[in-house]
Amino acid sequence: MDLIANHISHHFGDLAVLDDVSFTVSAGEVVAIVGPSGCGKSTLLSILGGLLQPTSGAPELRGAPPADSFNPLTYVFQDFALLPWATVEENVEFPLLHTQLSTAQRRALVDDALRRTGLTDFSKTYPKQLSGGMRQRVGISRALAVKPAILLMDEPLSALDSQTRELLMEDFVRLLADGGMGAVYVTHNLEEAARLADRIVVLSRRPGRIREVVSVPMTRAERGEVAAREKLLALQNQIWSLIRNEAIDAEREVQHA
């Protein structure tokens, strides 16, 4: 299943946020979206997943979703969006409650998702008892439980400290390597983009337009090796040079609202 941004534009009142953004995420592909702050990255992701109605254009799907998927387009949120009154396993089970699955089938899916994220021992704990990194693992576990075709990840690491971020990035590399799961990965962190993405969509400052689409010519496994460091850094610098001036302008902009 492919996800297509088809000439998406969006305004909040008079404020133009996105301007004619088009690209395709092919099945199993990881596409990062980067750009200066306020360029509409997160807005674009909300539109792609059907949580926000664009002013014009539309998100589209091509091809059938995997037969075993309960929710082909699945978000991982920046703020984790966990139910504070539910335990870890209840949180992971939550998106399966309304499906036709039997309790035993649900249990099996939940247990599997918890195991893949290393949360089995934490199944009965509450979110407030967990560190930020573990909370986001619950968010990822919940996303895996519904067997998504494409993960929509909205700055999933930006609320975490840099060490936790490094650990979760390794988890992401593993998750995205071992299956046909694709992802749209919104981030302002160019290192994350370079480590995880097959292609990087660089947006201009507001209203966000596509400035460039950069391919990363390495497998995700190769990028973990020391030899790849230099190439990845060069890539990050290349992207940074694309957005640096605009990031400066964006930062100096006076907010109207």
Add this chain to the structure above:
Amino acid sequence: MLDRAVDTSAKAEATRRVRFRGAGFVPASSRFGGWIALALVIALWQAAGSTGLVNPLFLPAPSAIVRAIYELAMSGALWQHLSASLLRIGVGWLLGTAAGVVVGFAIGLSRLARSVGITFISALFPIPKIALLPLLILWLGIGEEPKIATIGLGVFFSTAISVYSGVDAVPRNLIRMAQSFNVPFATIVHKVVWPGALPAILAGFRITASVALLLVVSAEMIGAQYGIGAFVLQAGNLMQTDQLLAGVVILSVFGLVVGKVIGWLETRLLHWR
């Protein structure tokens, strides 16, 4: 580099400790402080009564009040009055709360109910509900119904307001999360909105419990044969101050018990906070 390090350590000036200035502004209540203060006040009061410093007609001593409560309990009058009040409060509060929760959720979830409901609630909420008792007596007759209806109305408005504020305060991101998993409306209400609004709803119970107590006493003072309010009024008319204060103490105990029950509910239901 090294020279300079030697230089500073060589300064043989006396050191001073940085003054601590972070004290205060964290009042921690000590466990028995409150009880000791309460016991002290009661002891003083008792002493003032026993020594004849205070006229028992105006302020009977605590021992006299305790005796009055004991006698009331023994004669069965206490139960007669208390059960009448409890019935009115119980039925009125339950009816008002049930209606308030339903209307509060409707206002919190539906645009139509919101526009209509908020207008009516803003218009009717400020009316002191006890002012409606005469009208309710005309409508419903002189039985229990008008008293229960007055309590129900008072409880209803506070409940509806606290419930819809609670629904409004449910984090948007959790609802978006549920929508992003195609969770149906009913499940979102049951599993996200309801638990998210529960803290505000329980906080509303504290307010409505005191509203109900206030209204039951007022209604019973206006027209009732039995009930703590009627009893307190009669005692006042007969200058039986020990009886009067016995009634007041019973009301205060009732308020305390209700507060404890709500506190217990909060720790049971909101343990995740």
